[in-house]
Amino acid sequence: MFYGLGLYADKIGDYVRKPMGQCSGREILEELVRHLGFDADLKQILDSSNVIPCRMPFVTSQFLKRKVTDRPDVVLKGSTNLAVTGQFVEVPDDCVFTMEYSVRSAQMAVFKLLNLAKEPNPVVQVSHDMHVVWNAMKSLSQ
Numbered sequence: 670m671f672y673g674l675g676l677y678a679d680k681i682g683d684y685v686r687k688p689m690g691q692c693s694g695r696e697i698l699e700e701l702v703r704h705l706g707f708d709a710d711l712k713q714i715l716d717s718s719n720v721i722p723c724r725m726p727f728v729t730s731q732f733l734k735r736k737v738t739d740r741p742d743v744v745l746k747g748s749t750n751l752a753v754t755g756q757f758v759e760v761p762d763d764c765v766f767t768m769e770y771s772v773r774s775a776q777m778a779v780f781k782l783l784n785l786a787k788e789p790n791p792v793v794q795v796s797h798d799m800h801v802v803w804n805a806m807k808s809l810s811q
Contacts (some may be wrong), residue, residue, distance in 0.1 A: 673701065674728065694720025731756055731765040743777040752778030763792045 675697075678689040684703040685696045692700070698720045702711050740759040744752045754774040756765050763770050769790065776789035795801040 673697075676729070678724075689722075690724070692722070694722050697722055743774050744781045748782075750782065752782055754778050760792075762794070 675689045681688055682692070682696075682700045685692055685700045687696065689697060689700075695715055695718075698715060698718055699711065702708070702714050707714065737759065740757055741753050743754060743758050743760070754777075755771050758774050760770055760774050760777065763773060769792075773789045773792070776787075779785070780787045780789065
């Protein structure tokens with residue numbers, strides 16, 4: 670199983686001389702395989718693979734440069750019966766594009782709107798965990 674993302678879908682490929690948006694799944698895989706230098710195995714890989722292209726034009730929008738005020742709070746100020754959940758709300762100290770982010774925003778909405786004395790699952794802060802930092806440094810040095 671492989672999941673890939675083409676950031677420059679309108680650029681002509683180096684091997685398949687078409688933009689990605691005009692390529693079949695087989696052609697997209699050929700471009701990738703040849704970039705990775707597996708030309709000798711190209712026919713076998715192409716013949717034994719199934720590639721389903723899917724356009725997702727806003728998939729990387731979560732990672733664009735932004736200000737804290739660009740995303741709404743989960744429960745807007747003054748709201749008593751409406752909340753916004755998912756990847757495009759502000760969840761302090763969390764990282765978008767994870768299932769936990771969406772779950773945490775839903776927890777925040779439910780707990781606040783129902784006036785429950787509960788907190789959402791805590792955000793695990795691994796960036797300051799020396800074991801994680803050490804393992805990352807070891808991986809980078811290999």
